[in-house]
Amino acid sequence: MRTAALVADRLRAAGLAVHTGVGGHGVVGVIDGPDPGPALLYRADMDAVAGDERYVSGFASQVPGAAHLCGHDLHTAIGVGVAETLARLRDRLAGRVVFVFQPAEETLEGARAMIDDGVLDRYPAREAYALHCAPLPVGVVAALPGAGLPGQDTCQVEFTGPGAAGTARQFLDRVGELATVTKPRSADDFAALVAALQTPDGPLAGFVFAESHLAQDGDPVVADVWLRVWPESRHAELRDRLRQLAAQAGAVVTFPGPPFPAMVCSTELSEAAATYLRDVPGVAEVMTARAAWPFNGEDFALFLHRVPGAMFWLGVADPGAGVNGITHAPDFAADERAIGVGVRAMAGLLLHRLRAA
DSSP, X not given: OHHHHHHHHHXXXXXXXXXXXXXXXXXXXXXXXXXXXXXXXXXXXXXXXESOOOXXXXXXXXXXXXXXXXXXXXXXXXXXHHHHXXXXXXXXXXXXXXXXXXXXXXXXXXXXXXXXXXXXXXXXXXXXXXXXXXXXXXXXXXXXXXXXXXXXXXXEEEEOSTTHHHHHHHHHHHHHHTOSOOOOOSHHHHHHHHHHHTSTTSTTSSXXXXXXXXXXXXXXXXXXXXXXXXXXXXHHHHHHHHHHHHHHTTOEEEOOSSOBOOXXXXXXXXXXXXXXXXXXXXXXXXXXXXXXXXXXXXXXXXXXXXXXXXXXXXXXXXXXXXXXXXXXXXXXXXXXXXXXXXXXXHHHHHHHHHHTO
């Protein structure tokens, strides 16, 4: 709520038309140029991760139990910076830019809440864009044509009777065997992963990433399972496999709803953006990822299901300074120089796309 209020104040001060309370704590800011043209949407997420930060910095969270472990504070700062930049260039705009500051990305609730509240109906857009921090060097931006991030499927499995705890642990071992990819544990592992991401039809053309744990070790014993799958057409197959494993263990499996969808970026818009971004000052390299990052999802997927667009990875790491940029790691840290790179890249891209109408 405090972040939303701060964002709204900055947008109003820059001269945007501001609407608050959209889908809860969501904030929308609108810039209209003097000439007619298309409408573009830029989304920035602005929530935190449960936990405490280990990295000591001047921008560390001051709220116990709420940590900036996914870089959303940078996303918010960049979104405000892009809005302020385009507000100063308003006379050059042919069309409209809609800034959507969205809470609750981590719980996969914020995008749906804002969309259900009519944000895309009140502010229809031709294209939608966003960026996300990534463990790449500062100055590197990655485009994701035809790729993006996997969705997520979840289920709960209940075990009863004598030996239920042991049976549950055996079940979790079997779930682990479904995985075809694991998180990198060394610099060499990470380098191999980055290479695989850039390889068309390579080792990440299809994958399963599995996580599970015992949520309740009592009577009954309850296990929670999460799967990230690419391509998402494989979700039905994996659900059938989980049902088989549960039946073999004499357990009951429950899926709370359909899988959360994958985020898939437009090939055309991603490639056009990559061409533009290569000439942006401060962007040292534009990497093209040909596969999805296996370990995280994004509810920007729901915007891209309604509006063609793209997300970009923004490098925030400086390994030499001990800044790893590994999102959701307990010692996540980001180099603040990435904020300037992100603002220049996204402000320029939006202005460029308005002119491309």
